[in-house]
Amino acid sequence: MILKSQVEWALHCCAILAGLPAGRYLSTKALAEFHGLPKEYLSKALQSLSQAGLVDTSLGPSGGYRLRVPASELTFLDIVEAVEGKGKSFVCNNIRANNPCRPQGFCESHPCAIARIMWEADEAWRVRLRAVRIADLIAMLGEEIPPDVWKKTADWVLKRAG
Amino acid sequence: MILKSQVEWALHCCAILAGLPAGRYLSTKALAEFHGLPKEYLSKALQSLSQAGLVDTSLGPSGGYRLRVPASELTFLDIVEAVEGKGKSFVCNNIRANNPCRPQGFCESHPCAIARIMWEADEAWRVRLRAVRIADLIAMLGEEIPPDVWKKTADWVLKRAG
DNA sequence: GGGCACATACTCGGATAGTTCCTGTCCGAGTCTTCTTGG
DNA sequence: CCAAGAAGACTCGGACAGGAACTATCCGAGTATGTGCCC
Numbered sequence: 001m002i003l004k005s006q007v008e009w010a011l012h013c014c015a016i017l018a019g020l021p022a023g024r025y026l027s028t029k030a031l032a033e034f035h036g037l038p039k040e041y042l043s044k045a046l047q048s049l050s051q052a053g054l055v056d057t058s059l060g061p062s063g064g065y066r067l068r069v070p071a072s073e074l075t076f077l078d079i080v081e082a083v084e085g086k087g088k089s090f091v092c093n094n095i096r097a098n099n100p101c102r103p104q105g106f107c108e109s110h111p112c113a114i115a116r117i118m119w120e121a122d123e124a125w126r127v128r129l130r131a132v133r134i135a136d137l138i139a140m141l142g143e144e145i146p147p148d149v150w151k152k153t154a155d156w157v158l159k160r161a162g
Numbered sequence: 163m164i165l166k167s168q169v170e171w172a173l174h175c176c177a178i179l180a181g182l183p184a185g186r187y188l189s190t191k192a193l194a195e196f197h198g199l200p201k202e203y204l205s206k207a208l209q210s211l212s213q214a215g216l217v218d219t220s221l222g223p224s225g226g227y228r229l230r231v232p233a234s235e236l237t238f239l240d241i242v243e244a245v246e247g248k249g250k251s252f253v254c255n256n257i258r259a260n261n262p263c264r265p266q267g268f269c270e271s272h273p274c275a276i277a278r279i280m281w282e283a284d285e286a287w288r289v290r291l292r293a294v295r296i297a298d299l300i301a302m303l304g305e306e307i308p309p310d311v312w313k314k315t316a317d318w319v320l321k322r323a324g
Numbered sequence: 325g326g327g328c329a330c331a332t333a334c335t336c337g338g339a340t341a342g343t344t345c346c347t348g349t350c351c352g353a354g355t356c357t358t359c360t361t362g363g
Numbered sequence: 364c365c366a367a368g369a370a371g372a373c374t375c376g377g378a379c380a381g382g383a384a385c386t387a388t389c390c391g392a393g394t395a396t397g398t399g400c401c402c
Contacts (some may be wrong), residue, residue, distance in 0.1 A: 001163055001164065001165045001166070001247050001251055002163065002249070002251055002252075002253065003163045003251055003252050003280075003362085004163070004384095004386085005253075005254075005255065005384065005385090005386085006256060006385090006386090007252070008252070008253075008254065008257065008276070009257070011276045011280075012257060012258065012276065015276070018202040025335095027335070027336090028335080028336075029334090029335090029385090033262075034260070034261060034262065035257045035258075035260050036257060036260030036387090036389065037257065037260075038388085040387070040388055040389075041386065041387050041388075042196045043336070043337080044386090044387090046336085047336080047337065047338085048352090050336085052339090057335085057336060057337095058332085058335075058394085058395085059333070059334085059335045059336060059392095059393060059394045059395070060334060060335055060393080060394040060395030060396065061332095061333065061334045061336045061337075061395055061396050061397090062333075062396075063333090063395070063396070064335075064336085065228070065336090076279060076280075076283075079241065084163050087164070088166055089163055089165055090164075090165050090169070090170070091164065091165075091167075091170075092170065093170060095168065095170065095171070095174060095197045095198060095199065096174065098197050098198030098199075098239060099197075099315060100195075100318065101314040101315045101317075101318050102197065102315075103313055103351095104312070112297060113302045113303055113306065114170070114177070114299065116163075116171045116237060117291075117294050117299070118173075118238075118291075120290060121238075121287050121290035121291045122287070123286070124273075124286045124287055124289075124290040125283050125286055125287040127286075128282060128283035128286045129279075129280075129283045132279050134203075136365075137171060137275060137276065139277070140275045141275055145242065149263060149264055149265070150368085153261060153264075153338085155263075156263050157263065162332095162335095164345065166347085167346090167347085168346090168347095187374095189373085189374065189375090190374080190375075191373090191374090200347095200348065200349085200352075202347075202348070202349055203347070203348050205342095205375070205376080206347090206348090208375085209375080209376065209377085212375085212376090219374085219375060219376095220355090220356085220374080220375090221354060221355045221356070221373085221374045221375060222354080222355040222356030222357070222372085222373060222374055222375095223355085223356055223357050223358090223372065223373045223374070224356070224357075224373085224374090225355075225356075225372075225373075225374045225375075226375085227375090269342095324373095324374095
């Protein structure tokens with residue numbers, strides 16, 4: 001069980017997009033260069049965000065992506081689910097139904113006890129990710145990153161933003 | 163991000179093994195027949211449990227597997243990690259280091275903020291799985307399963323146990 | 325000088341190969357059981 | 364009747380193919396920009 005690298009890329013890209021002035025867009029090319037990633041493949045992650053309705057897109061020169069959901073409302077879970085899907089990490093195939101001792105059609109009403117436990121853990125994971133918003137991440141980064149580096153980065157992005 | 167079906171199989175098998183009298187073994191063949199699973203592939207999951215030190219093995223006729231760790235101490239996390247590995251679900255490739263505005267060798271001391279958040283959610287998932295023991299599962303099943311079915315199942319297992 | 329039409333270049337989006345990991349299968353080394361044989 | 368020995372059958376463990384999913388790449392449809400021309 002391992003999350004695909006697209007999740008990491010999507011989170012970093014959203015952090016960058018959050019620092020964009022209102023109404024401006026940033027292209028896949030700029031985001032790829034900034035993070036040192038393959039442009040063509042990174043676009044897949046951004047497409048996932050677009051299909052999930054988390055970002056807006058614009059075509060043509062000076063086009064690209066921008067956040068559609070405000071950073072103060074956009075949660076980590078939104079981004080993770082946009083890339084990984086909303087499915088649970090544990091799928092129950094109900095193999096208990098093969099128990100040769102069970103009467104036919106038994107144990108079909110409520111789910112398997114093992115699945116319930118696994119799903120509770122899965123939900124705990126989601127609750128934790130739902131509690132963190134991109135705005136919180138920006139605040140954390142603001143405390144960690146020296147002001148000059150922060151400023152230079154903002155300028156770099158602004159120069160590339162259309 | 164989806165757990166492999168081996169996790170489900172391993173959990174169900176441990177539940178069955180927990181009902182085994184002390185000193186008795188249950189073979190892969192019996193476990194596979196009980197759950198309606200391919201014997202050869204199920205053995206891989208049991209091998210993982212064996213390599214993790216969770217079960218004991220015995221060869222020859224009337225051989226098989228039995229729990230090595232008491233059901234009251236064996237947690238869901240032990241079993242999940244035995245099959246899936248102990249690695250975190252989120253791997254950080256530190257792509258922030260490619261930021262063209264950062265000075266060389268910067269941000270190498272403590273991990274990326276995004277990774278820290280993802281790892282906290284991962285830890286919440288593990289905490290939840292660590293809190294549930296196989297003995298708890300047996301107690302839950304005891305409340306759900308009718309006594310006659312429970313008895314028949316126990317007899318079936320006992321008849322197959324070596 | 326201002327407005328309009330056009331060519332241009334850049335964007336996203338989906339369709340297309342390559343590689344890794346999970347799934348499924350097979351066979352061999354080792355051991356416990358059981359049967360046979362001898363005392 | 365009991366004990367010892369050997370044959371047999373069953374077990375786990377690791378080595379070997381097949382398929383799905385992730386990774387990586389390419390090209391086309393569409394649009395905003397910038398330029399040149401006309402008024």
